Amino acid sequence: MEDSPRSQELLSLEAIYPDAELDITSYSGTITISIHSADPVGISFAAVPNTQPLYDSINYLPPLKFFFQLPETYPDTPPTVALLSLWLPEATLTALHASLLLIWDDFRDMVVFLMVDHLQEQAFVLFGLDPPIALTEVQFEFFVSYNREQLQEEFDTQSFTCEICQQYKKGKSCLRIELCRHIFCKACLLEYFSTCITAGDIEKVHCPDYECTKRVAEERKRMADPKTFITSGTSTRDMILRVVFTPPLSLDFLSFLPPEIVTRFQTLFTRDQYEFFKSNFPNRAVNCPVEACGHGIIRDDVNDDLVVCPKCRYAFCIHCTNSWHGKSMCRLAVRLDIPEDVLEQYLSYPELSKDRRDLEDYYGKFKLRRAADAWHMDVLFKEMMANELMTACPSCGVVSAKMDGCNKMTCHLCKTPFCYLCGEFLDRARPYDHFNDPVSECYRRLFEGMLGTEEELMRPIAPGFAL
Ligand SMILES: [Zn+2]
Ligand SMILES: [Zn+2]
Ligand SMILES: [Zn+2]
Ligand SMILES: [Zn+2]
Ligand SMILES: [Zn+2]
Ligand SMILES: [Zn+2]
Numbered sequence: 001m002e003d004s005p006r007s008q009e010l011l012s013l014e015a016i017y018p019d020a021e022l023d024i025t026s027y028s029g030t031i032t033i034s035i036h037s038a039d040p041v042g043i044s045f046a047a048v049p050n051t052q053p054l055y056d057s058i059n060y061l062p063p064l065k066f067f068f069q070l071p072e073t074y075p076d077t078p079p080t081v082a083l084l085s086l087w088l089p090e091a092t093l094t095a096l097h098a099s100l101l102l103i104w105d106d107f108r109d110m111v112v113f114l115m116v117d118h119l120q121e122q123a124f125v126l127f128g129l130d131p132p133i134a135l136t137e138v139q140f141e142f143f144v145s146y147n148r149e150q151l152q153e154e155f156d157t158q159s160f161t162c163e164i165c166q167q168y169k170k171g172k173s174c175l176r177i178e179l180c181r182h183i184f185c186k187a188c189l190l191e192y193f194s195t196c197i198t199a200g201d202i203e204k205v206h207c208p209d210y211e212c213t214k215r216v217a218e219e220r221k222r223m224a225d226p227k228t229f230i231t232s233g234t235s236t237r238d239m240i241l242r243v244v245f246t247p248p249l250s251l252d253f254l255s256f257l258p259p260e261i262v263t264r265f266q267t268l269f270t271r272d273q274y275e276f277f278k279s280n281f282p283n284r285a286v287n288c289p290v291e292a293c294g295h296g297i298i299r300d301d302v303n304d305d306l307v308v309c310p311k312c313r314y315a316f317c318i319h320c321t322n323s324w325h326g327k328s329m330c331r332l333a334v335r336l337d338i339p340e341d342v343l344e345q346y347l348s349y350p351e352l353s354k355d356r357r358d359l360e361d362y363y364g365k366f367k368l369r370r371a372a373d374a375w376h377m378d379v380l381f382k383e384m385m386a387n388e389l390m391t392a393c394p395s396c397g398v399v400s401a402k403m404d405g406c407n408k409m410t411c412h413l414c415k416t417p418f419c420y421l422c423g424e425f426l427d428r429a430r431p432y433d434h435f436n437d438p439v440s441e442c443y444r445r446l447f448e449g450m451l452g453t454e455e456e457l458m459r460p461i462a463p464g465f466a467l
Contacts, residue, residue, distance in 0.1 A: 005074065005075055005110055006027045006070045006072075006074055007024065007027075008110075009070065009110045009112055009113075010022055010024055010027065010029070010070075012113065013029065013031075013112060013113065013116075016113065017031055017116070019032065020032075026069065027069060027070040027071075027074075028067070028068060028069035028070070029067070029068060030065055030066065030067050031065075031066045031068075031116055032063045032064075032065055032066075033063055033064040033065070033066055033116070033119045033120055033123050034060075034063045034123075035060070035061040035062070035063060035064065035123045035126070036059060036060050036061075036150075037059055037061070037124075037126070038059070040057035040058060040059055041057060041058055041059070041061065041126065041131050041132075041133070042055060042056075042057050042131040042132030042133070043055070043056055043057070043058060043131070043132055043133045043135055043140060043143050043144075044056075044132040044133070044134055044135065044140075045134070045135050045136065045137055045139070045140035046134070047137065053134075054140065055132060056140070056143075056144055058143055058144065058147035059147060059150070059151065060146060060147045060150035060151065061087075061126075061143065061146075061147075062085075062086055062087060062142065062143065062146050064083060064084070064085045064088065064119065064123065065083070065084040065085070066081070066082075066083060066115070066116060066119055067081065067082040067083070067084065068080065068081045068082075068112055068115070070112075074110075075104075075108065075109050075110050075111070076108070078101055078104040078105075079104065079111070079112060079115075081097065081100050081101070081115065082097075083096055083097055083100075086139070086142070087133075087135065087139050087143070088127060088129075089129075092127050092128070092129065096119070096122065096127065099118065100115045100118065100119075103115055103118060155171040155174075155176065156170070156171045156172040157170075157171060157172075158170075158171045159171065160174050160183045161183075162174065162183065162184050162185035162188055163182060163183065163184055163208070163209060164184050164185070164188035164189075164192070164208060165185060165187075165188050167185065169185045173185055173186055173187070174186060175189055175253070175256065177207045177212075177249065177253070178253075179207075180207055180209065180211075180212050182207050182209045182212065184208065186256055189208075189256070190256065190257060192208060193205055193254070193257055193261070193265075194257060194258070194261055197257075197261050197264055197265045197268070198261070198264075200268060202265065202268045202269050202272050203220075203272070205247070205248070205249060205254075205265060205269075206248035206249060207248070207249070216248055219248075222243075223243060223244050223276070223277070223280070224276075224280045226281070228243060229243070235300050236300055236301075237298050237299070237300035240277070240284070240298050241298065244273050244276075244277050245270065245273055245274075247265075247269055251266065270296075271296075274296040277298070278296070283299070283302050284298060284299050284302060285297065285298055285299070286299060286307060286318065288309040288311065288312060288314060288316075289314070289316055289321035290309065290312055290314045292312075293309060293311055293312040293314065295309050295310070295311040295312065297309055297310065299318075304318075305317055305318050305319060305330070306318075306324050306412065308412050315412045317330055322374070322378045323377070323378055324412065325374075338363055338367075338368065338371045340375065342359065342363070343368075343371060343372045343375040343376075344375075345359070346359050346368060346372050347372050347375075347376060393409075393411035393414060393416055393418065406420075406446045406447050407419060407420040407421050407435070407442065407445060407446055407447070407448060407449070408420070408426065408431050408432065408434075408435070408446065410431075417431040419434055419435075419442055420449075421442050421445060421448065421449075422441060422442055424442075432446070
């Protein structure tokens with residue numbers, strides 16, 4: 001390499017910026033200007049103009065790249081320079097570029113070092129931008145993740161004293177709990193949490209610090225206090241899910257544990273919290289009556305008799321746990337005193353048989369028939385649930401299972417009545433007209449497609465209603 005001013009400058013740049021990418025054959029290079037602020041810098045992103053934007057604050061901003069090339073006539077002629085940034089506004093970049101050329105104009109000498117110095121100074125004052133820096137959604141997400149990576153890198157290279165074993169360890173072997181900033185070594189946390197989770201001591205999976213343990217115990221008391229769940233705006237159920245079912249340490253944080261331990265934690269935590277909540281608020285919690293499901297359901301409105309299982313979509317009555325039968329039509333009273341096996345037996349005997357008559361004499365003919373019909377419908381319903389006979393509401397799109405067994409559907413969310421067969425909206429006041437009108441394509445098809453024989457089902461299902 002010739003011993004020209006160009007090569008001299010490249011050599012000194014290499015010494016000052018060991019991370020610079022320099023090319024001595026083309027006398028060019030790229031220097032990354034990192035933008036770090038000891039005080040957090042606000043960033044914002046507005047999804048829609050004139051709405052409340054999202055805010056965050058970060059310490060590391062994505063860097064600015066400075067590119068230069070020294071021509072043969074350098075430093076008598078200026079270097080070619082360019083700036084590359086994923087986020088600095090065009091006007092700011094143009095102004096920066098002009099200020100770099102002014103530096104050469106002032107000195108007419110080797111100026112690359114001065115240019116980099118100038119950029120670093122400008123980075124320190126955020127290039128004159130006023131935080132919070134307004135970003136697009138993609139930029140916002142990128143800034144947040146870039147900052148997180150840089151902070152992690154910074155943390156990894158520092159050293160800390162583990163609050164459990166009191167040993168001085170590299171950040172790389174430690175974990176910091178974001179909420180309280182307490183730091184422990186991974187080895188200690190791994191042993192402690194694995195032991196707790198394996199033993200089923202799920203309540204102990206939180207920051208092991210003394211003050212934090214006290215705080216978690218107080219929060220648990222709050223979970224048993226009805227006042228906690230008095231909400232304005234958001235639904236009570238959402239509030240309960242947030243307060244009761246959010247673990248003190250996120251699953252993301254716990255991901256340093258073996259996956260089977262995390263899965264066990266997740267399962268036991270949800271189960272324990274549900275039982276804990278149910279013991280404090282028995283009216284608010286109910287298990288899905290579909291045996292294969294059994295999902296723990298948190299009720300949003302305790303005054304609503306209709307409960308819909310969010311897992312299997314079974315819509316049922318809170319009193320009798322049968323498939324939803326409409327308000328004030330609970331069959332609980334009818335069914336209560338007739339055991340299910342009697343109903344099953346009754347239906348297995350031929351119509352007008354002596355066996356049937358004997359049971360009718362014992363339980364009362366009308367009552368037994370109604371109870372048997374109701375029970376049969378529930379059995380069919382549960383079979384259909386198992387066979388996934390479900391359809392989407394034509395009005396709101398929510399998926400419902402076929403209710404009451406017939407082809408007249410009612411959306412459990414918006415209460416729109418519609419036909420299961422053709423998807424047509426039904427008259428709210430006279431929903432069965434659709435099946436009774438000879439002109440309708442669904443004439444006499446109310447029970448079509450049901451499990452079991454159709455003749456058996458063409459009987460009236462309730463007094464005052466006949467096909
Ligand atoms: Zn330790
Ligand atoms: Zn803590
Ligand atoms: Zn369910
Ligand atoms: Zn009921
Ligand atoms: Zn609907
Ligand atoms: Zn129809």
